[in-house]
Amino acid sequence: MGGSHTFLAKFVHWFFVILYAYGIFKQLDDLEQLEDSGLLMFEVVFASVFLLIVLIRYFYMSRFETFLGANEPVPLIHKYLAKTVHRLMYFCLVLLPLTGLAIAALFRRGMVDGLLMDGAIGVHGFAADLSYLLIAVHVLAAVYSRLKNEGIWTSMVPLWKEDATKKSDLAEKITVFEGNVLQKVEALLPAKNNDGAQ
Numbered sequence: 001m002g003g004s005h006t007f008l009a010k011f012v013h014w015f016f017v018i019l020y021a022y023g024i025f026k027q028l029d030d031l032e033q034l035e036d037s038g039l040l041m042f043e044v045v046f047a048s049v050f051l052l053i054v055l056i057r058y059f060y061m062s063r064f065e066t067f068l069g070a071n072e073p074v075p076l077i078h079k080y081l082a083k084t085v086h087r088l089m090y091f092c093l094v095l096l097p098l099t100g101l102a103i104a105a106l107f108r109r110g111m112v113d114g115l116l117m118d119g120a121i122g123v124h125g126f127a128a129d130l131s132y133l134l135i136a137v138h139v140l141a142a143v144y145s146r147l148k149n150e151g152i153w154t155s156m157v158p159l160w161k162e163d164a165t166k167k168s169d170l171a172e173k174i175t176v177f178e179g180n181v182l183q184k185v186e187a188l189l190p191a192k193n194n195d196g197a198q
């Protein structure tokens, strides 16, 4: 408890935020743009590098505990929710380049109309939209945790560092309120699930 993410974990996390923002920023408007063969090649290389980084990151990060920076026990339900959001983010981040590559492959075979292309573009857009939602939830949860002064924020974010030695009144109040609510929720969970989270 109370540790910090490794330098590599932090580097990959923040480098990836830039890569993701760039990928979203440079998004294509329509299929016709792929007639530019230079752009098509660039998209394919970008999507392949993006996918490789996501996979390497996933396997590297899977050895670490969720909330390893917490300086006090974190409610189990928070761990379940955070793990679910993290996994769903990875799911979207794999789906985006994979469907992008599928679009490229279909385009090169001249299959620009039809169910396959419509499906690939539909899933591509869905993965992008879901990733926006999940990232918004993730960032809000991180800010909430920062307000509670739990140590999780500081284990990953280099700014607005927490002071582990003292809790603000606000942090105390949120922690007490949340503790009361969560005690009731956790009492409803099946006992065997209570020791499943890392």
Ligand code: HEM
Pocket: 013, 016, 017, 020, 021, 057, 058, 061, 062, 065, 066, 067, 068, 069, 082, 086, 089, 090, 135, 138, 139, 142, 143, 152, 153, 154, 155, 156, 157
């Ligand atoms: C593209 C945007 C982002 C993505 C895709 C993302 C994804 C993730 C993922 C998957 C994790 C789990 C650890 C891992 O596997 O690396 C994580 C951890 C974390 N992220 Fe982000 N993140 C993003 C942006 C942010 C931002 C903007 C903040 C803060 C303002 C933030 C704060 C944190 C914190 C505090 C953790 C540590 C949680 C823990 O220790 O379990 N993230 N992020």
Ligand code: HEM
Pocket: 023, 024, 027, 028, 029, 030, 031, 034, 040, 043, 044, 046, 047, 050, 051, 096, 097, 099, 100, 101, 103, 104, 121, 124, 125, 126, 128
């Ligand atoms: C990691 C890589 C990629 C990211 C992050 C990404 C991101 C996006 C996003 C956010 C959109 C807008 C979706 C919407 O709002 O409906 C989009 C659209 C599109 N992307 Fe990608 N993309 C990637 C790779 C690719 C690749 C490799 C191709 C094909 C070579 C591609 C082809 C397209 C096309 C054709 C559209 C327009 C779809 C339409 O007609 O509505 N993308 N992309």
